[in-house]
Amino acid sequence: MTNEQLKEKVLSLYSGAQIAEGKQLLTVTVPAEELYSLAKKLKESDDTAFDYLMCLSGVDYPTNLGVFYHITSTKYNHSIALKTTTADRVNAEVDSVYSLWKSAEYHEREVYDLLGIKFTNHPDLRRMFLDDDWVGHPLRKDYSDPLNIIER
Amino acid sequence: MVEEVQNKIDTEEEYTINMGPQHPSTHGVLRFVVSLKGEIVKNVQPHCGYIHRGIERMCEKLTYQQIIHLTDRMDYLSAHINNAAVCLTVESALDIEVPERVKYIRTIIEELNRIASHQLWWCAFGMDLGGLTCFFYGLRDREKILDIFEESTGGRLIQSYNCPGGLMNDIHPNFQQKVKDFIKYFRKVLPEYDQLLTGNVIFQERTKKVGYISKEEAINYGLTGPSGRGSGFACDVRKRAPYHMYDKVNFKEILYTEGDTLARYKVRIDEMWESMNIIEQLIDNIPEGDFAVKMKPIIKLPEGEFFQRVESARGELDVFIVSDGNKNPYRVKFRSPNLVNLSAINIMSKDQKIADLVAISGSLDLVIPCMDR
Numbered sequence: 001m002t003n004e005q006l007k008e009k010v011l012s013l014y015s016g017a018q019i020a021e022g023k024q025l026l027t028v029t030v031p032a033e034e035l036y037s038l039a040k041k042l043k044e045s046d047d048t049a050f051d052y053l054m055c056l057s058g059v060d061y062p063t064n065l066g067v068f069y070h071i072t073s074t075k076y077n078h079s080i081a082l083k084t085t086t087a088d089r090v091n092a093e094v095d096s097v098y099s100l101w102k103s104a105e106y107h108e109r110e111v112y113d114l115l116g117i118k119f120t121n122h123p124d125l126r127r128m129f130l131d132d133d134w135v136g137h138p139l140r141k142d143y144s145d146p147l148n149i150i151e152r
Numbered sequence: 153m154v155e156e157v158q159n160k161i162d163t164e165e166e167y168t169i170n171m172g173p174q175h176p177s178t179h180g181v182l183r184f185v186v187s188l189k190g191e192i193v194k195n196v197q198p199h200c201g202y203i204h205r206g207i208e209r210m211c212e213k214l215t216y217q218q219i220i221h222l223t224d225r226m227d228y229l230s231a232h233i234n235n236a237a238v239c240l241t242v243e244s245a246l247d248i249e250v251p252e253r254v255k256y257i258r259t260i261i262e263e264l265n266r267i268a269s270h271q272l273w274w275c276a277f278g279m280d281l282g283g284l285t286c287f288f289y290g291l292r293d294r295e296k297i298l299d300i301f302e303e304s305t306g307g308r309l310i311q312s313y314n315c316p317g318g319l320m321n322d323i324h325p326n327f328q329q330k331v332k333d334f335i336k337y338f339r340k341v342l343p344e345y346d347q348l349l350t351g352n353v354i355f356q357e358r359t360k361k362v363g364y365i366s367k368e369e370a371i372n373y374g375l376t377g378p379s380g381r382g383s384g385f386a387c388d389v390r391k392r393a394p395y396h397m398y399d400k401v402n403f404k405e406i407l408y409t410e411g412d413t414l415a416r417y418k419v420r421i422d423e424m425w426e427s428m429n430i431i432e433q434l435i436d437n438i439p440e441g442d443f444a445v446k447m448k449p450i451i452k453l454p455e456g457e458f459f460q461r462v463e464s465a466r467g468e469l470d471v472f473i474v475s476d477g478n479k480n481p482y483r484v485k486f487r488s489p490n491l492v493n494l495s496a497i498n499i500m501s502k503d504q505k506i507a508d509l510v511a512i513s514g515s516l517d518l519v520i521p522c523m524d525r
Contacts, residue, residue, distance in 0.1 A: 023244060023458055052371050052387075054461065055470045057485035068472065070459060074371055074385070077392055081459065103374030106495045114208075129201030129524060138209055139483075149209075 001048065001078045009048060010080075013041045025070070027081045035084045036095035039069065042080070043100050049073045050080065053097070056107035058115040060140045061085070065092045065117055071101075086117070096122040114139040166194055173202050177280045177510040180520030184497075184509070191506045196498050200491070204524040211484040216242050216316055216451045219484065224310035226486060227522035229269040230465040231307075232261050235314035237471045237486075240395055241460040242316040245453045245475070253441040254318045256434050259397040260331065261301070261313065263427040267338070268297040269465035270378075270420045273517045277417070278349050280514040281358055286349055293341060300330050316451055318444025331435050335428050342424060350421065359414040363500040363512035366411055373496040377467025377489055378423060379516050382416035384409040389463035401433045413515040420517075450479050466490055466517050490516075490523040 001009065003026050010017050010028050017038070018029040030038055042050045055070040064085040072079040086092045096119035097104045106128065108119040113127040116137035127134065136143050172183035181202035187195035207226060211219050216238070223234040236258055243250060271294040278286025298308040303324045305311040313320055349355050365375065370383040380387045388405045390398040406422040408415035453475035460471045467489025474483040493516045501512050 022456065025459060027457065053374060054468065055459070055472055055485065055487040057472050057483075057487075059474050059483045068457070070470065070472070074387070081457070101374070102369075102372045103492050103495060106491055110491070127201075129204040138206060 001076060006048070006078060006080055009045075010038070010042070013045075014038045022081065025079055025081045027083055029083045029085070032084045032086050032094050035069075035082065036097065039071075039082060039097055039100055042071070042082075048078075049075045051075070051101075053101035053103050053107070054079070056097075056104055056111065058111035058117055058139070060115060062141075063087065065089060065115060067094055067111065067117060069097065092117045093120055094118075095120055096125075098122055113137070116140065165189075171509070173199075177514060178520070179276060179518070182518065182520050182523070184513075186506065186509065188506060193501045193504050193506055193509055196501050196509065198494055198497065200494075200520075200523055202524065203521055205521075207525045208484050208486065211481060213480060215479050216453070216481070219481070220315060221312050223486070224312055225521060226488070226525055227464055227466065227469070227490070227519050228310055229272060229519055230265050231310040232258075232265045232313060233462055233464045234469065235312060236262060236396070237460055237462040237464075237469050239314045239316050240462065241458050241471045241473055242451060242453065244460065245456075245458045245473070246316075246451070248317060248445055248447075250318050250445060251441045251443070252439045254443060255396050256438045257319060257323055257443070258314065259401075260431050260434055260438075261305075261311075262396070263430050264297050264300065264331070266465045267424050267427050268294050270424050271297075273420060273465075274345060274349075277514045277517075278355075280510050281355060283349055283352070283355065286345075289341075289344065289348060293338060296334050296337065300327065300334065303327065303330070315444065315447075317447040318442070320444075322443040323438075328435055328438065331431060335432060335435075338424075339428065342421075345421065350417070356414065358508070358511055359417060359515070360412060362413045362504060362508045363515060364410075364412050365496060365500050367409070369499065370411070370496070373499075374492040375467075375496050376493070377464070377517075378406075378419040379416050379467065379493050379496075381406055381419045382408050382515075383411035387468065389461045389468050393461050395460075395462060397434060398430075401430050403430050413511050416515040452477060452479050453481070464489055466519065466522070467493055486525060488522045488525060490518050490520075494518060494523060 007019050020027045042048050050071040050073050052072050052074050057068045059066040064087045066085045069082040108122055109128040111117050166187050166189050168187050171186055172178050173181040183199040185197040207222050220235050223238050224231040271290045275287040275290030302308045304327050305313040365383050367384045370380045370385040376387045384407055391405050403426050406419045455477045458473045462469050470487035472485040473481050476482040501509050
């Protein structure tokens, strides 16, 4: 599918999606509670067949926390980026996509570890790199560690 | 204590042991918590983070030229490819078209890098399975590639040869001749690898039908690179989303469908042949021209998100940059092929013998600094 067709397809699946034309990929922004159902439809519908999650990344924006899903189809070789944001910084929650793509397990654990976004329905949400008793989430912009991060 | 363990083994109760963090077969600091029933593996829980350096956080304070030097330190065995990933992201964000000469040189050095990485993997894999001789054969040949790198780039293991807009400096006048000499030499000695290890009965026994993963599972777990192609998952980014010169050269995407450790081994051996084919098509035709585009001393990316995929020696490496228009990136994410490949180790090693776990983790070709970042 070309980007134009993908755009129509996404809008037919969820009409509230905001679609921005990126440099190479379409970026589809959806609210956190709609993300899982849209991702499920995109994966399971025959003409999109997004069966491979390339990359899942979290971003700490000034006003909210964002999660990006870069997905592609091994059958049709088209790709798309899904984006969702959550304004709640203390109890940020997004539905886990583990049941769709198993590779999300480690990606989501990493995002939870470094940005503190909780993924509901994740089978084993623990910290990935840091100790279990670590305080704070280092990739947040307001994280401070006077001992190891020297501000210049 | 000993009696307690003995009791547990006798009663066939599951028990847990630690493999690592300092285990010779993990080639770095990685810890597996293995649940066993007798010597049958029931569950493997990898624990990462022993060399987590916070590279993504550091990148947020650095300029785009400086980031190059950190990406070397992620997957140090395909350092040049990591550099290229960041350079390609910056160049495509700024709509910079690099000269043909740069594309040729980048492709050649990337393929040399891939051969060197597979060679080191081959020696270490043989050594993990008890064939120490492999180690000497592999390192003997890898040295020749490192010499070529040293002459042109100044670095042996980590080169930092790419920079946004092109290369740090031009290639050495001897480069083409030395690469041709190496290919001639390596075409002669690569069959020795097969004679030494591939046909060995003990090696075959230890790898055939060990660590099986199906194509559907490989896609679902995001198993990329030679590990994914051993299961028949056509995941080669060089074919699927070509960059550099890969859409202009002829090469085969190596696919095996067995999905076991031996298939993953064979993919890597065949890839070395394919890499040599790619280099031979390019080495005589390097066009004259500049080795870099003149860039501004301070690079500012436009606001937005930029995504780039490349094929590193271990699998798909993705760079995702979020920019707010400043000279530093707002957020950089590296999708480590190793971390994602590691997530499949649990189902690959289920109901296998504990001794085969070494073969399985070896066949994934894990580089720990890339995983931890």
